[in-house]
Amino acid sequence: MALGFGSAFADVHAAELRVCADPNNLPFSNAKGEGFENKIVTLVAKDMGATVSYTWWAQRRGYVRNTLKAGLCDLWPGVATAVDMLATSRPYYRSGYVFVTRADRHLKIASFDDPQLRGLKIGVQMVGNDAMNTPPAHALARRGIINNVRGYMLYGDYEKPNPPAAIVDAVAKGDIDVAVVWGPLAGYFAAKEPKALTLTPVEPAIDGAQWPMVFDISMGMRRHERPFKDKINEILEQERPQIDAILAAYHVPRMGG
Incomplete structure (x- = not known):
């Protein structure tokens, strides 16, 4: 033993x-x-x-x-x-959630209150249960930003390598305009993409009184x-x-x- x-x-x-x-x-x-x-x-x-x-x-x-x-x-x-x-x-x-966008789009999004988010295709990481969803999913929902949001499972298809990479791949391919991703995942997978991606820390560090982003x-x-x-x-x-x-x-x- x-x-x-x-x-x-x-x-x-x-x-x-x-x-x-x-x-x-x-x-x-x-x-x-x-x-x-x-x-x-x-x-x-x-x-x-x-x-x-x-x-x-x-x-x-x-x-x-x-x-x-x-x-x-x-x-x-x-x-x-x-x-x-x-x-x-x-x-x-100490790390936090970041907005991931293609560098060639020049979107410059740093806050959930950015009006651009209401007209863009947004990717968020999901755990699969409403009570367990990630803070960015809750932050968007409480602003009524729902219909243009696409969820990407945090765990993904475990039969494949690197299941959490899908959300970053989707930004690089143009399937979505912006994603809100946990920083270590975003930084690692963005560095491997053929398209240059921009990572911008979500501000402020706490959304309202309830949802920490850092x-x-x-x-x-x-x-x-x-x-x-x-x-x-x-x-x-x-x-x-x-x-x-x-x-x-x-x-x-x-x-x-």
């Missing part, structure tokens, strides 16, 4: 850092270790004198219950800071494992320059505080 840091942290040189990750979720992670979260957890494990051991699970409903809380792994990178169901580390980056991102772990959390925080702080370099290499948009 693998020795996890969360359950046996007295031995800070335990053999494995057990990580929960999605095997088909670039730019964050994949089974080949090509995502930026793969690179960051490898860095963390190195500083712990450990190797990374993955529990692969598609990030769908029940993900935490079936991985971290089931005791199969001890660390979930890339979770929103202060999420209710977990303990979280210090943030290691999030601090941390590593999640089970509650009541303070020594483990403290060690993760220590490493994230000392490796900040290297982590920043990894994020930059993946074109992750960084937002201010």
Whole structure:
């Protein structure tokens, strides 16, 4: 049985850092270790004198219950800071939603109140349940911008590689005029498109009083494992320059505080 840091942290040189990750979720992670979260957890494990051991699970409903809380792994990178169901580390980056447009269109959209949005074909990421839709979907709906909106499933067709890329592809192909996309996804896939795309951070950072467009991102772990959390925080702080370099290499948009 693998020795996890969360359950046996007295031995800070335990053999494995057990990580929960999605095997088909670039730019964050994949089974080949090509995502930026793969690179960051490898860095963390190195500083712990450990190797990374993955529990692969598609990030769908029940993900935490079936991985971290089931005791199969001890660390979930890339979770929103202060999420209710977990303990979280210090943030290691801050990103947000961006408007994605073709550079040759010169649309210059930065706000949901831009009147152009009422006459454009808009793409938004959808989770599939009205109560769980992304903040941009709610922001558009509360302005009555509905009929010209096309939803793109955040998870997409899991049988294909990189399912979240479809919304960025649609902008590049001209199928839609503008998309509102989570920053790390937008930055990574936009850089791979043959057509130049423009990424503009959504402003303001909170839409009304309810819908944040910018999030601090941390590593999640089970509650009541303070020594483990403290060690993760220590490493994230000392490796900040290297982590920043990894994020930059993946074109992750960084937002201010």
